[in-house]
Amino acid sequence: MTTFANILRRVRKSRAVLISGGLLLGIVVAAIAGPALSPHDYLQTNFNELLQRPATTGFRFFGTDDLGRDLFVRSMLGVQVTIIVAIVASVVSLVIGVTYGAVAGYFGGRVDALMMRFVDTLYALPFIFFVILLMVAFERNFLLIFVAIGAINWLDMARIVRGQTLSLREREFVDAARLTGVSAPRIIFRHIAPNLIGVVIVYVTLTIPQAILVESFLSFLGLGIQEPQTSLGALVDAGVNQMEGASWMLLIPAALLATILLCFNFLGDAMRDVFDARDAQ
Amino acid sequence: MSLLSVDGLTIGYAGQPAVRNLSFTMEKGESVGLVGESGSGKTQTAMAVLGLLPAQAKVSGSIRFGETELLGASEKLLNALRAQSMAMVFQDPMQALNPFVQIGSQLRRILLHHGLAEGSQAQTRVMDMLERVGLPDAKRQYRAYPHQLSGGMRQRAMLASALIAEPQLLIADEPTTALDVTVQAQILELLEELRKDTALLLITHDLGVVAGHCERMLVIAEGGLVEQGTTRQVFAQPQHEHTARLIAAAPRLDRTDIPDAKPAEMVLEIAAAAVSYTEQQGDSLHAVRGVDLSIHAGETVAVVGESGSGKSSLVRAALGLVPMRSGRVVFCGSALEGPVQTRSRKSRRGLQLVFQDPVGSLNPQMRVASIVAESLLVHEPGTSAEMRREHVTAMLEKCGLGEQYLDRYPHELSGGEAQRVAIARALILEPKVLVCDEAVAALDGTVRQQILALLRTAQEESGLAIIFITHDLAVVRAVSHRVLVMYMGALVELADNATLFAGARHPYTRALLEAVPVPDPEHPGGRATLRGEVPSLLSPPSGCTFHPRCPHAREICAAETPRERTVGGSTVACHRAEEI
Numbered sequence: 001m002t003t004f005a006n007i008l009r010r011v012r013k014s015r016a017v018l019i020s021g022g023l024l025l026g027i028v029v030a031a032i033a034g035p036a037l038s039p040h041d042y043l044q045t046n047f048n049e050l051l052q053r054p055a056t057t058g059f060r061f062f063g064t065d066d067l068g069r070d071l072f073v074r075s076m077l078g079v080q081v082t083i084i085v086a087i088v089a090s091v092v093s094l095v096i097g098v099t100y101g102a103v104a105g106y107f108g109g110r111v112d113a114l115m116m117r118f119v120d121t122l123y124a125l126p127f128i129f130f131v132i133l134l135m136v137a138f139e140r141n142f143l144l145i146f147v148a149i150g151a152i153n154w155l156d157m158a159r160i161v162r163g164q165t166l167s168l169r170e171r172e173f174v175d176a177a178r179l180t181g182v183s184a185p186r187i188i189f190r191h192i193a194p195n196l197i198g199v200v201i202v203y204v205t206l207t208i209p210q211a212i213l214v215e216s217f218l219s220f221l222g223l224g225i226q227e228p229q230t231s232l233g234a235l236v237d238a239g240v241n242q243m244e245g246a247s248w249m250l251l252i253p254a255a256l257l258a259t260i261l262l263c264f265n266f267l268g269d270a271m272r273d274v275f276d277a278r279d280a281q
Numbered sequence: 282m283s284l285l286s287v288d289g290l291t292i293g294y295a296g297q298p299a300v301r302n303l304s305f306t307m308e309k310g311e312s313v314g315l316v317g318e319s320g321s322g323k324t325q326t327a328m329a330v331l332g333l334l335p336a337q338a339k340v341s342g343s344i345r346f347g348e349t350e351l352l353g354a355s356e357k358l359l360n361a362l363r364a365q366s367m368a369m370v371f372q373d374p375m376q377a378l379n380p381f382v383q384i385g386s387q388l389r390r391i392l393l394h395h396g397l398a399e400g401s402q403a404q405t406r407v408m409d410m411l412e413r414v415g416l417p418d419a420k421r422q423y424r425a426y427p428h429q430l431s432g433g434m435r436q437r438a439m440l441a442s443a444l445i446a447e448p449q450l451l452i453a454d455e456p457t458t459a460l461d462v463t464v465q466a467q468i469l470e471l472l473e474e475l476r477k478d479t480a481l482l483l484i485t486h487d488l489g490v491v492a493g494h495c496e497r498m499l500v501i502a503e504g505g506l507v508e509q510g511t512t513r514q515v516f517a518q519p520q521h522e523h524t525a526r527l528i529a530a531a532p533r534l535d536r537t538d539i540p541d542a543k544p545a546e547m548v549l550e551i552a553a554a555a556v557s558y559t560e561q562q563g564d565s566l567h568a569v570r571g572v573d574l575s576i577h578a579g580e581t582v583a584v585v586g587e588s589g590s591g592k593s594s595l596v597r598a599a600l601g602l603v604p605m606r607s608g609r610v611v612f613c614g615s616a617l618e619g620p621v622q623t624r625s626r627k628s629r630r631g632l633q634l635v636f637q638d639p640v641g642s643l644n645p646q647m648r649v650a651s652i653v654a655e656s657l658l659v660h661e662p663g664t665s666a667e668m669r670r671e672h673v674t675a676m677l678e679k680c681g682l683g684e685q686y687l688d689r690y691p692h693e694l695s696g697g698e699a700q701r702v703a704i705a706r707a708l709i710l711e712p713k714v715l716v717c718d719e720a721v722a723a724l725d726g727t728v729r730q731q732i733l734a735l736l737r738t739a740q741e742e743s744g745l746a747i748i749f750i751t752h753d754l755a756v757v758r759a760v761s762h763r764v765l766v767m768y769m770g771a772l773v774e775l776a777d778n779a780t781l782f783a784g785a786r787h788p789y790t791r792a793l794l795e796a797v798p799v800p801d802p803e804h805p806g807g808r809a810t811l812r813g814e815v816p817s818l819l820s821p822p823s824g825c826t827f828h829p830r831c832p833h834a835r836e837i838c839a840a841e842t843p844r845e846r847t848v849g850g851s852t853v854a855c856h857r858a859e860e861i
Contacts, residue, residue, distance in 0.1 A: 171641060172636045172638060172641045172642035173641065173642050173643055173644040173645075175602055175634070175636070175642075176634065176636065176642050176643075176703070176706070177644075177655070178602070178621050178622060179600060179602070179621060179629065179632070179633060179634050180629070180633070180655065180656035180659060180660075180706070180707075180710065181626060181629040181630065181656065181659045181660060182655060182656075182659055183659075184622065190644075190647075190655075191644050191647075194644070194646035194647075195644070195645065195646055197646075
């Protein structure tokens with residue numbers, strides 16, 4: 001049986017992966033299909049239907065907000081933004097972090113010292129200060145949020161990958177490749193990177209909730225997504241203002257956010273077990 | 282009544298039997314060897330006797346210690362028996378000793394736990410025991426932590442902890458496999474001397490060890506007993522063909538069928554090679570101190586020495602895997618310099634290496650076909666994927682692996698199969714020189730023979746030169762034309778196979794030869810003629826580095842470094858080579 005099939009089999013056996021994965025999949029499908037199916041629009045204000053309670057009739061599952069906009073559609077839109085943040089952050093941290101870390105670890109010595117001190121320097125920048133600086137320099141912008149989050153997330157990944165690479169490059173199969181004349185880039189991508197997969201996948205599933213949280217935090221502070229666009233963080237922010245009269249405006253986006261975060265955390269934990277089991281075999 | 286009687290012992294894991302219907306008995310004070318290849322169930326049997334099997338093991342049958350039934354006995358009963366009545370010596374003492382507790386305290390706890398001694402009396406007894414196992418300066422070693430001792434000293438401490446409560450049964454599981462041959466001889470002699478009335482169950486894959494130290498022997502294969510009898514009987518007339526095969530595959534020193542090397546051009550020359558490593562405190566560790574070695578096409582040269590002799594460093598420096606401090610490497614007429622990645626494609630193609638750990642030297646994420654094809658991809662980028670696959674299939678076939686192996690991953694291979702893949706990867710480039718770094722050390726006897734035969738065929742077909750790094754003199758005897766013996770980074774003796782094994786000139790070479798256990802109960806070998814262990818490379822002894830351990834040392838040996846010279850067909854570095 002191949003390694004991949006082996007992992008797949010264990011994923012199937014793990015209940016935590018199945019439940020949290022299924023729940024996430026459901027939420028994502030709803031976030032994509034929901035707004036299309038709903039007769040309401042995320043922009044459409046309706047002064048006849050301010051602060052409606054959630055109801056099963058008239059496609060008002062989550063009720064409306066203080067401007068009469070449909071909360072279901074807006075929440076699903078928020079989930080979309082959240083998921084995009086998750087994907088972008090993980091891709092950025094994956095591509096930059098893995099390459100950077102593997103290169104630093106493989107070459108070692110002075111190259112490694114220089115590259116890792118650069119990472120340390122970026123670490124030392126206070127994050128919020130960094131975001132505010134970006135906002136001032138480039139005005140507010142949807143893309144900027146992603147850049148800011150990605151720029152933070154790859155640092156951890158680079159450190160972890162570098163550590164793993166340092167031990168991998170001492171392994172005999174790497175020596176064997178060097179002896180047969182395999183070039184350094186090929187060693188990094190063919191021999192080192194595939195052996196990092198376990199650690200990297202686990203770490204990615206753990207950075208995703210972190211990125212989501214940062215985005216929500218920025219939006220809550222008003223530094224993130226701009227009205228009328230929205231995200232779960234922005235929705236929670238709006239909900240806080242209406243907490244007394246319309247608790248659902250706070251509770252629904254908050255519950256969605258919590259569920260997504262929990263699912264990713266469980267998934268990360270379970271993934272770690274799945275890959276550990278491979279080592280034990 | 283027997284001391285230990287095992288009856289119909291069967292151990293299984295998830296439906297896979299590890300031991301099947303095994304029965305044997307041991308009498309008081311007897312020494313019994315338990316022999317088998319890896320995976321035959323030797324260790325499982327020992328663990329079952331001590332009640333140390335993991336919970337998921339399914340065990341049936343009966344194990345009686347005297348009158349007491351051990352299978353299914355309470356943990357309390359087993360705890361009372363362990364150490365006091367039966368004890369175990371493990372292969373790796375670093376794993377078996379608690380790294381956070383001083384050696385003396387570990388031993389004292391055994392006495393206190395079983396109520397065998399108290400207070401200062403316990404301390405005296407521990408001190409006494411440490412002295413008896415030959416730990417120098419027992420007072421200091423009492424306070425030492427396991428990591429502060431050398432491998433041999435640690436195994437002595439382990440032996441002390443096993444014997445301190447004077448058990449009736451001692452189980453030793455490959456107690457000397459991780460040790461150098463001279464230290465192995467010391468430990469086995471010590472074991473013999475100390476155990477007196479204690480019965481010994483010695484688990485080993487090494488028939489030489491059994492021949493020298495056991496009265497009776499049990500041979501198991503695939504979890505079942507295939508033969509038992511007195512050691513002499515079994516060696517003289519093995520009843521089962523498996524036993525006969527094991528004995529035939531056991532490495533011997535007294536004969537070789539290696540043909541003479543034909544004169545041929547020199548392919549690799551290493552001159553005055555020196556390798557140093559910088560330790561954490563900035564001290565220089567001189568691993569290799571000026572060694573010359575040349576090798577011709579079609580020839581096998583063995584590089585022999587105990588751990589720390591610099592044999593691996595020498596060859597790795599020549600290959601460009603570790604930096605060389607000084608010296609010259611010439612490959613087929615052109616000088617090689619710098620690390621391997623800066624060297625010419627031709628030289629990288631011509632020099633290949635096979636590693637000790639066959640599985641570790643294969644990328645776990647790649648299939649066998651891609652592993653072998655990769656080197657082709659680098660050196661013959663023009664070829665099509667089909668041609669490469671054909672070439673790889675043919676090469677694997679030559680190395681004894683059929684087409685069904687192409688799509689396997691390394692973890693799906695046995696040690697021998699993985700080593701064949703590693704050899705195929707190296708040979709597919711048609712190298713001029715193949716370096717085998719302990720390439721058969723991790724393999725069982727019969728598999729080892731097959732791999733050696735494979736290498737020899739490759740040599741006969743293509744005039745391949747082979748450098749064989751090993752600590753195992755029996756392998757040297759079987760494969761090499763010439764032998765380089767190293768000690769603490771320098772040459773001590775260089776001679777051809779016949780000369781070296783018939784009349785070694787250097788006292789170190791002789792000691793090595795005497796320490797090798799021979800699978801012959803009439804002349805078992807394995808004598809410990811050297812005291813102590815290899816000194817630290819950080820502070821090598823003055824003059825001849827071997828003088829502190831040498832039985833023939835004179836004043837001059839401590840004062841002057843001996844020069845290499847030719848004595849009776851050997852190149853030897855010893856002041857007294859002519860006289861002794």
